[in-house]
Amino acid sequence: DIVMTQSPDSLAVSLGERATINCKSSQSVLSSPNNKNYLAWYQQKPGQPPKLLIYWASTRESGVPERFSGSGSGTDFTLTISSLQAEDVAVYYCQQYYNSLRTFGQGTQVEIK
Amino acid sequence: EVQLVESGGGLIKPGGSLRLSCAASGFPFSKYWMSWVRQAPAKGLEWVGRIRSKSDGGTTEYAAPVRGRFTISRDDSENTLYLQMNSLKTEDTAIYYCTRIQYCSGCYAFDIWGQGTKVTVAS
Numbered sequence: 001d002i003v004m005t006q007s008p009d010s011l012a013v014s015l016g017e018r019a020t021i022n023c024k025s026s027q028s029v030l031s032s033p034n035n036k037n038y039l040a041w042y043q044q045k046p047g048q049p050p051k052l053l054i055y056w057a058s059t060r061e062s063g064v065p066e067r068f069s070g071s072g073s074g075t076d077f078t079l080t081i082s083s084l085q086a087e088d089v090a091v092y093y094c095q096q097y098y099n100s101l102r103t104f105g106q107g108t109q110v111e112i113k
Numbered sequence: 114e115v116q117l118v119e120s121g122g123g124l125i126k127p128g129g130s131l132r133l134s135c136a137a138s139g140f141p142f143s144k145y146w147m148s149w150v151r152q153a154p155a156k157g158l159e160w161v162g163r164i165r166s167k168s169d170g171g172t173t174e175y176a177a178p179v180r181g182r183f184t185i186s187r188d189d190s191e192n193t194l195y196l197q198m199n200s201l202k203t204e205d206t207a208i209y210y211c212t213r214i215q216y217c218s219g220c221y222a223f224d225i226w227g228q229g230t231k232v233t234v235a236s
Contacts, residue, residue, distance in 0.1 A: 001177075031219065040222035042158075049210055049226035050150075050158065056220060093158055097221040100174050102148075102160040 002026050002096050006105035012113040019081040021108045023094035028074045031098065038098035041070055041079045044107075045090045053092075054079065086112060115139035115225055117211045122230030129201050133230055135194040135211030140225075143167065143189035146214040148223060149196050151207035159207070161185075161196070163214070178204075201234045208232075 003026040013019040029038045037057035042050040052061045054070035057077055067082040081088055089112060094105040121133040135147070146169070149161040162175035164185045173185050184197040194211055208231050212223035 034219050036219055038221065049229055050223075051226070052222055052224045055215065055222040061224065095158075095222070101176060102163070104158040104160065107157045
């Protein structure tokens with residue numbers, strides 16, 4: 001299985017400031033045929049199901065605010081919230097879909113400082 | 114409106130069986146691969162398994178902790194996904210989410226999620 005490791009486990013950021021979450025995979029999730037990274041990011045607010053934010057490591061899902069961006073390739077990835085809003089308080093998960101056995105990171109809790 | 118609605122959760126004793134259902138609406142269910150993801154209390158997300166569309170073979174794959182005990186199936190005529198859970202263990206206690214897998218070449222993220230159904234395995 002591909003192990004996904006996120007850092008940090010939690011972070012507190014002031015409103016309007018940048019939040020950065022890292023995700024590292026135990027092996028590359030870059031697909032050679034199409035040069036796409038098979039990596040997604042999800043947001044889960046308390047009491048709600050997860051919501052897809054980003055796929056292919058950097059493509060925003062329809063309706064996701066532009067302050068959310070994804071970057072990285074191979075084994076190292078980053079989710080950035082450029083200007084944290086109160087409604088962004090949530091747990092964020094990365095997930096690989098390169099391997100047929102899908103795996104998630106352990107999650108990163110984002111809070112307001 | 115695109116929607117997934119799970120049902121069938123509840124309290125079950127260890128060793129017992131339970132079948133979860135997921136009713137899909139608002140999209141051509143038969144075209145999509147579907148998946149189950151679970152979340153134990155105060156824990157992260159865990160992929161359970163996946164079923165391909167019948168046009169892609171209708172085959173299934175499972176995570177190691179549930180392989181041989183859980184079975185995913187689908188009824189395209191009823192737009193319903195199922196998860197048959199046998200030989201349940203206390204560690205299967207979780208909220209079970211039904212998810213849709215994106216329908217585009219090379220993209221396999223979970224783009225639609227149900228609200229989840231809670232399964233508690235306890236004596």
